[in-house]
Amino acid sequence: MTTHTEVPPQRRGPSDDPDSTPVVSVRGLWKVFGPKADRVPHSEELRGLTRRELMDRTGCTAAVRDVHFDVAPGEVFVVMGLSGSGKSTLVRCLTRLIEPTAGEVVFEGEDISGADAARLRELRRRKFSMVFQHFGLLPHRRVVDNVAFGLEIRGMSRGDRLRRAQEVVELVGLAGYENAYPDQLSGGMQQRVGLARALAGDPDVLFFDEPFSALDPLIRRDMQSEVVRLHREVGKTMVFITHDLSEALKLGDRILIMRDGRTVQCGTGDALVGAPADDYVREFVKDVPRGDVLTLRWIMRPPQDGDALDGPELGPDVVVREATRAVLAADRPVKVVQDGELLGIVGDEEILAVVAGRDGDIR
C-alpha cells in the first residue's frame, strides 16, 4: 500500500519554463572605479590581478568583475557577500544608476546598456522599483501620499492613484495608518511604506538593497516574512542584496555569493549548503542548521536490492526538518517521487546523518 504524506506548501518559485525570457540577464559585467577604468576589463593581464595588485598597478578598484547570471520571471534572486564585495555596485549597474564599465545588462530581452536617458527614465518609472535601507520617505506627506508619489510622477489622476495606494497600503499590512506621517511610524513600518511605494506602480522587477539592515533583529525577521508573503501573493521578480546568509536562505530561490567583485557560487540554498564551491562558501555555510535547508534531493540514495518500495512518498524539495517525522515514523524507506517518477529513497540513516552533522559535503 502506498501512503501519501502531505507535502508542506512550497514557496512560489521561479518560472519552470526553460524557454521563458529571463527578466534580467547579466553577461560579463564589470564595474571598475578609477583612472582609465575602461582598459581593465579588456586587458587579459589586468583582469587576472588581485584587488590589491590592481590598485597598486593602476589605482583602480574593480568592484564588479565579470559577473554573469539570469533572473527568471517570478524568481527571488539574492546577491550575498560581505561588506565591500561589490553587491551595491552590482545592483546599481542593473538599473544603470551606476554605469557599467563593460558587459551587458539585458532587461526582458532589451539590452539596456545603450538605452538613452528618456528610455532609462521610462524603465525606472514603470518597470523597476528600488527599496533601499534608508527609506527615503517624504516627511511632510502622509503614508498614502508617499505610496502614491511614483504614480503622481507618472501622471495618474488623483482619484486613481489614491485608490491604488490604498490597495497596496492594505497589502503590506498598514491599513489604518494611511494618514500618518513617516515620523509617527516605527522603522519597520516605515520600511513597509517603502515596500508599498515600490509595489504601487506594479513594476516588473523589485530591487532591494539591504532594506532591513538597519532594523532590530525581530522586526527584521518580520519584514523578511513579509517579503516571503508578498512574493507568494504578487509573484514579482525580485533581486535582493544582503550580507546576511540567513536572510539570503530565507528569501532566495537562488543565491549568488560575491567575493571581491567576483561570483564565487550561484545556486539554490540547498546547493550552497550541500555542495559549497570552495572553502570560502564552506566557511560561510558551516553554521547553517543543515536540516532546515537541505532537501531530500540531496540526501536520498538509489534503491538497492532488498529495499522495500512501498513506503510513503515525499517530493524532492521537502526540507529534511519537515520530512524527519515522516521518515522516522515509517517502517519502510520514504520514496522521493516527482511527477510519478521514483528519484530515490530516504531512510532513518540518511536523516540521522544530517541531524548528527555527519553528512559532510554531499556532492
Ligand SMILES: Nc1ncnc2c1ncn2[C@@H]1O[C@H](COP(=O)(O)OP(=O)(O)OP(=O)(O)O)[C@@H](O)[C@H]1O
Ligand atoms: N564611487 C566609488 N569610487 C571608488 N570605489 C568605489 C566606489 N563605490 C564603491 N567602491 C569600491 O568598490 C568596492 C565594492 O563596493 P560596494 O559598495 O559595491 O560593496 P558592498 O558589497 O555593497 O559593500 P557594503 O555592504 O559595505 O555597501 C569597495 O571596495 C568600494 O570601496
